[in-house]
Amino acid sequence: MPLHIRNDGEIVEEYKLEVVGPSGPWSEVVPGLVSLYPGQDATASVEFRPPRSAAVQAGEFLYGVQVLPTEHPEEAVVPEGVLSLLPFYETTAELMPRTSRGRFGALHRLAVDNRGNIPIAVTLTGTDPGEMLDMGLPEEALTVEPGTVQFAHVRIRPVRKIWRGMSATHPFAITATPTDGPPVVLDGTYLQEPILPAWITKAAIALLALAVGLFAAWQLLFKPAVEATAKAAVQDSVNQAGQSASEAATKASEASAGAADAGVAAQSAGEAATSAATSAEKASQAAGNPPQPEIVSSIAKRLEVESAAGASSSAPFVFDNPTGVLKLTDLVLNNPQGDFGRLRLELDGVPLLDMALENFRDMDYHFLTPVRVTAGQSLTLTMSCNRVGSPPDQAAPPQCKSAAFLSGTITIPNPSSAQQ
Structure with a gap:
């Protein structure tokens, strides 16, 4: 841009020329x-060299050229102008992995990177030569500001499944x-x-061989034994x-020799049988339904x-059970x-737990030795x-x-066990 300067004063004047405004860093006046x-004029050149960078966006830039006289600085002037910076496009992308x-x-x-100096909208499409893939891409265009990066997820799914065999390679392309x-x-x-992995067949064969081996071992070794x-x-x-029958026949023959001796023996045998039956019945009851x-x-x-x-x-x-005992095992x-304060659990005025509320939201206790509570005793929270407290995303x-959630067992004596 040419800059015309004229000295309308009465003395020789030296003028210092400098570009001011947003374009100052990449502008220069030559000379x-x-x-x-006095009465002489000259022409200087205002040169603009905007960098090809996303840091300087496209659009209109106001600028001024400060003309500062050395002898009369109070007469400085700043002619102004407008510079229109045209856009340039440089888009790169990367697929990971x-x-x-x-x-x-x-x-x-x-990742879509806009290295140009104007915002861009990027649409994504996908293709695969064999049409064996289903590619999930964003339906809406990505808006990328100058000097920034936008990320998108690309989900790849095979159209057909491979149950077993060799792996298949599917090439594809994503166009931004x-x-x-x-x-x-x-x-x-x-x-x-x-x-199904390749080792599944070998594992099935090994399991089948193991089953056959165990069956053969049972048939040949364990079953005969x-x-x-x-x-x-x-x-x-x-x-x-047989031995018992022979002994019984001998006793019967001896019993036939004397009726009196046989009667006594029969009476003794009957009493013994009755006693044995009573003992067997008690043993059966004890084995089948032992008293609790x-x-x-x-x-x-x-x-x-x-x-x-x-x-x-x-x-x-x-706890108002007159005959039972409460054994507290879990609390x-x-x-x-998230309140602040204290929480106490007492048994008849004796503290079991005393905790600060701000130290927990949920806390679980398991007592290896249960806390015993008898009839008439009181647990107080x-x-x-x-x-x-103020829970997140909720009104105060x-x-x-x-x-407090208490759990345990109640033990009561069994009346039937006492009678037996």
Whole structure:
């Protein structure tokens, strides 16, 4: 841009020339210093050298040239102008990773980089030569500002599954097409693996061989030994039965020799049989239905307390079973709102637990040695609220709220066991 300068003064003047405004860093006046006699004029050149960079976006730039006289700086002037910077396009893209593998599909990331000086809209399309892939791409165009990067997910799925055999290689291409400028084509490869791995056949054969081996070992080794042992046991029982029958015949022959002796022997045998039957019946009852000394049942109880800030409240639980014993084995404390304060659990005024509410939301205790509670004793849950908590994404609750879940067993003596 030419700049015309004239000295209308009465003395020799030297003028310092400098471009001011946003274009100053990449603008220059040549020459930058001009000396003129009165009535003399000269022409300088304002040169603009905008960098090819996304840091300088396309559009109109206001600029001014400061003409500063050395002798009379108060007479400085700043002629102004407008520079229209034209757009340029430079779009790059990258597919990460270039090669993927999987049985049911894979996920890629696509990065689109706008190195130009104007925003662009980029549409994504995908193709594969064999039409064996289903490619999930964003339906809407990506808007990329100058000097920035936009990312998109590309999901690759095979059209047909490979159950077993060799893996298959599927090449594909993703095309990023900007509104202005040449499209960018990115090549990728998807390695489709079989669903059933190659070692599954060998494993099935090995399992089948193991089953056949175990069956053969049973038929050839273990089964004959078991049958021989069973036959020997049966033969021993038969021999013992024959011996018992022979002894019974001998006793019967001896009994026939004297009626009196036989009657006494018969009476003794009857008493012995009755005693044996009674003993057998008691043994059968003991083996089939052994008496239980006590009855055990489960119990679960939830205690809830609510209190305003600066106040306290309690929730008691009185165990009123006159014959049973409560064995407390598990305790779950709950502070859903994140309140601040203290929570105490007492047994007849004796503290079992005393905790700060701000230290937990949910806490689980399991007692290796159960806490015993007898009839008439009271478990009391007491909460002292200092400040009401504020759960995320919820309205502030009006008061503190906590709870305790008690579980265990109740043991009661069995009356039938006492009678037996």
